[in-house]
Amino acid sequence: MIIGVPKEIKTDEYRVSVTPAGAAELIKEGHTLYVQNGAGEGSGFSDAEYEKAGAVLLSDAAELFRSADMIVKVKEPIPSEYGLFKEKQILFTYLHLAADRVQTEFLLEKKIRAFSYETLEVNGNLPLLEPMSEVAGKMASLMGSVHLGKYHGGSGLLAGGVVGTHKAKVMILGGGVAGKAAAEVAAGLGADVTIVDINMERLHYLNDVMPSNVATLYSSHQTIKDLLPHCDIVVGTVLIHGAKTPKLITKEMLCLMKKGSVLVDVSIDQGGCFETSHPTTHTHPTFIKEGIVHYCVSNMPGAYPHTSTYALTNATLKYVKALARYGAQNVCKEVPVMISSLNTYDGVLYNKAVGDAHGISSKTFV
Incomplete structure (x- = not known):
C-alpha cells in the first residue's frame, strides 16, 4: 500500500x-x-x-x-x-x-x-487516546498553575504556596488517564487536589494510589457547585467514548468562582465540559469570561x-x-x-x- x-x-x-x-x-x-x-x-x-x-x-x-x-x-x-x-x-x-x-x-x-x-477500544480502554490524555493531563495542571499568574489574568496565587501562605485548591473533573495525570502533577506542585468522578471503582483505586494531598469525591451537580467557590483551578477531563462532552460547569456557575480562577478544558476536542469554552491555540491559549481565565487549547500535546x-x-x-x-x-x-x-x-x-x-x-x- x-x-x-x-x-x-x-x-x-x-x-x-x-x-x-x-x-x-x-x-x-x-x-x-x-x-x-x-x-x-x-x-x-x-x-x-x-x-x-x-x-x-x-x-x-x-x-x-x-x-x-x-x-x-x-x-x-x-x-x-x-x-x-x-x-x-x-x-x-x-x-x-x-x-x-x-x-x-x-x-x-x-x-x-x-x-x-x-x-x-480494546478491553474497555482507549489505547490510542491514552498517551495523549496523559500528556494533556500533566500539562493541564502546569498550564493552570502558570495562568494563575497575575500577568495572565489570574489571581496571583502560587499553586504550591510557600511557608505561611495558602496553597491552591484544584478540582479535577474525571478520574481517567488525563484526570489521574493532572492530579499527580497538581499534587506534586503542592496544591490541595480533589478528583470527582461517578465511577466508584475508579475512585477506590485513585484513593489507594494518590498522595495524601489528593481527595476523591463522588461527582454530582451539587458536589461540583459546593466545591467551585473554593477552587483556584478546575481541570475538565470528562470523556464519553466518541460522544460530545456534557457541560458540567455552566455559564451561570462561573459566578460561584473566585475572580482570577482558572478553568482548563482538556475535553475541548469533544466539545468541552464547560459551557463557556471555545477552542484556543498555543499562541493565544486563554480568554477571560466573568473574570475566570479559560485555557481551552484544542491540541495541548502539540506543545511538547x-x-x-x-x-x-x-x-x-x-x-x-x-x-x-x-x-x-x-x-x-x-x-x-x-x-x-x-x-x-x-x-x-x-x-x-x-x-x-x-x-x-x-x-x-x-
Whole structure:
C-alpha cells in the first residue's frame, strides 16, 4: 500500500504521525511511504532521517494526497485540506467528529474510509487516546498553575504556596488517564487536589494510589457547585467514548468562582465540559469570561511534540500496519478492534455517538 504522511498544518501543531523508525518498519513490510518535506521537523526528525529509512520525500501536499492510498495524520483534516482528499481514500487520525459536523459531512460526502484514534477500544480502554490524555493531563495542571499568574489574568496565587501562605485548591473533573495525570502533577506542585468522578471503582483505586494531598469525591451537580467557590483551578477531563462532552460547569456557575480562577478544558476536542469554552491555540491559549481565565487549547500535546509524537506512534503503529496490510475492506474482519475505530466508510456513518450528536443516521458494522 502507498501511505502518505503529510505535514500537519493545524495552528501550532508540530507532531508527526509516523517516526523515521516507524517508517522503516512499514517499508520493511513492503509498503511505500511518502512523507512531506518538513513533516517531522517540529518533533525533531529531519528529512534525511526519513530518507535513510527508505521513505520518499515530496514537497507538494497535493501530490502526496493524490498518490497515497492511505493518509496517516495526527489531527483532523481542516477545511483547507478537504480538497486534497480523493474519494474512498483511507484516513487514520484523531477525528473528534461529535464536536465537528462540518468535518463529518465532508467525510461522508467524499466517501472517505475514516478510522479514528480516539474511538479505538480494546478491553474497555482507549489505547490510542491514552498517551495523549496523559500528556494533556500533566500539562493541564502546569498550564493552570502558570495562568494563575497575575500577568495572565489570574489571581496571583502560587499553586504550591510557600511557608505561611495558602496553597491552591484544584478540582479535577474525571478520574481517567488525563484526570489521574493532572492530579499527580497538581499534587506534586503542592496544591490541595480533589478528583470527582461517578465511577466508584475508579475512585477506590485513585484513593489507594494518590498522595495524601489528593481527595476523591463522588461527582454530582451539587458536589461540583459546593466545591467551585473554593477552587483556584478546575481541570475538565470528562470523556464519553466518541460522544460530545456534557457541560458540567455552566455559564451561570462561573459566578460561584473566585475572580482570577482558572478553568482548563482538556475535553475541548469533544466539545468541552464547560459551557463557556471555545477552542484556543498555543499562541493565544486563554480568554477571560466573568473574570475566570479559560485555557481551552484544542491540541495541548502539540506543545511538547517530541514526547507526544513518540508516545502516540508507539501506540498507533501496529494499527497503521494492520490497515496497510489488510486494507479498509478487510481490516475489521482480520483485526476486530478496528470496528470501534471505523467512523465513516463510502458515505455511511458507523459511529452511533457521532450520529446522535448531529442527527445523522448511522449503521452498525457486520
